[in-house]
Amino acid sequence: MWKNVPFFPEQASTLAGEVDALYFTFLGISVFFGLLVAGLVVFFAIRFRRRSEDEIGRPEKAGIWLEIIWSVIPLAILLAMFAWGAKVYVQAFRPPGNAIEYFVTAKQWMWKFQHPQGNREINNLHVPLGQPIRLTMTSEDVIHSFFVPAFRVKADVLPGRYTTVWFEASKVGTFHLFCAEYCGAEHSMMGGSIIVMEPADYEMWLAGRDSGPSVIASGEELFKLKACNTCHRSDSATLAPILHGVFGEEVEFEGGGTQIVDENYLRESIMNPTAKLVKGYKPLMPTYKGQMTEDEVLQLIGYIKSLASDAKEDHGAVSDSSSPDPVPDEG
Ligand SMILES: [Cu+2]
Numbered sequence: 001m002w003k004n005v006p007f008f009p010e011q012a013s014t015l016a017g018e019v020d021a022l023y024f025t026f027l028g029i030s031v032f033f034g035l036l037v038a039g040l041v042v043f044f045a046i047r048f049r050r051r052s053e054d055e056i057g058r059p060e061k062a063g064i065w066l067e068i069i070w071s072v073i074p075l076a077i078l079l080a081m082f083a084w085g086a087k088v089y090v091q092a093f094r095p096p097g098n099a100i101e102y103f104v105t106a107k108q109w110m111w112k113f114q115h116p117q118g119n120r121e122i123n124n125l126h127v128p129l130g131q132p133i134r135l136t137m138t139s140e141d142v143i144h145s146f147f148v149p150a151f152r153v154k155a156d157v158l159p160g161r162y163t164t165v166w167f168e169a170s171k172v173g174t175f176h177l178f179c180a181e182y183c184g185a186e187h188s189m190m191g192g193s194i195i196v197m198e199p200a201d202y203e204m205w206l207a208g209r210d211s212g213p214s215v216i217a218s219g220e221e222l223f224k225l226k227a228c229n230t231c232h233r234s235d236s237a238t239l240a241p242i243l244h245g246v247f248g249e250e251v252e253f254e255g256g257g258t259q260i261v262d263e264n265y266l267r268e269s270i271m272n273p274t275a276k277l278v279k280g281y282k283p284l285m286p287t288y289k290g291q292m293t294e295d296e297v298l299q300l301i302g303y304i305k306s307l308a309s310d311a312k313e314d315h316g317a318v319s320d321s322s323s324p325d326p327v328p329d330e331g
Contacts, residue, residue, distance in 0.1 A: 010171070011170070013150070013151035013169055015151065016150070019088060020152070025084075095132060100131060100132070100134065101134045102125070102134070103299075104138075104157065105298070106140070106190075107139065107140040108183060108184050109184065110190065110192075111123050111125075111190070112295065114299075115215075116215050116216075116302075117214055118214040119209065122192075123177075125177070125194050126195045127169060127195070128169075128199040129172055129196050130199065131169075132166055134166040135164060135166065136263055137157045137163050138163075138298070139157045139158055142184065143181050144190070145178075146179075147177070147178040148167070149175075149176065162267065169196040171196060172197060173195075174195050176191060176192075176193060177191055177194055215299050215303075216302055216306045218303075219299040219300045219304070220303050222299055222300050226288065226291070226292070226300075239284065241278045243304050246261050247261050247262075249261055252278070253279055254277040254281070266304055271287060271297075273287060
């Protein structure tokens with residue numbers, strides 16, 4: 001009977017066991033000390049009760065060693081809990097290098113997914129078993145939260161910013177996806193499924209439908225369509241920074257400051273180009289705010305990211321992106 005009561009979600013990702021071990025250990029420690037303190041309160045209340053009307057209490061003096069012991073032992077336990085929690089947190093929010101990136105756009109009240117191969121899905125996401133999957137997520141309207149209990153994965157999805165989560169499914173099956181942040185009238189209906197398939201079945205699933213252009217191809221198309229290529233060409237370095245190899249590198253800004261180029265920085269540079277001007281360039285670029293959908297911005301960023309790995313493969317090293325010197329043409 002109890003098997004049918006979903007008291008605790010099943011473990012379906014590589015992280016789930018670790019999260020549960022942490023959770024139950026913390027729960028055990030809390031219950032143990034909670035009962036200990038409550039029990040001692042009752043015990044002392046009885047043991048040291050006032051026995052007659054005219055009894056006058058006398059001060060109790062605890063030894064210094066007792067004080068040290070009951071301070072140092074809980075301190076050690078709490079520090080160990082912190083260290084373990086921090087380790088699991090880092091594990092949960094640092095996707096491994098071989099993770100494959102999928103895009104997620106949330107809106108009232110649905111989840112839109114795009115596979116790197118180009119396939120799009122709404123509310124359902126098919127993924128292969130045993131492959132680390134990284135989700136780059138944003139929202140078109142309000143704050144949502146991506147929550148798959150069976151994977152022990154939950155992260156806010158914010159408008160105007162990218163957040164990421166990752167998971168590696170360890171079980172074939174269909175797992176419920178929730179929106180875990182109240183986002184309007186149909187919030188409770190904003191759910192879906194993550195469908196985990198054997199890698200071969202996933203390949204067949206992909207092949208069985210028209211995927212459309214891949215994320216990178218769509219991004220490259222947009223790069224031309226939005227005329228990004230008129231300035232960000234590899235032979236026009238005086239107008240705008242070259243984008244080959246820029247992703248993941250540090251850029252220097254006019255007026256000081258540096259930043260590693262990541263998804264959020266690229267998004268800001270597209271929407272608000274003058275916010276952080278790369279050293280040596282003038283504020284010539286117009287804003288693209290309101291001219292692209294969130295899906296398109298993600299595709300464009302996907303393309304710019306692919307230029308980074310191209311540059312690494314082609315030249316074995318990445319050029320200094322902050323310098324306006326022309327970079328060899330990637331073709
Ligand atoms: Cu929502």
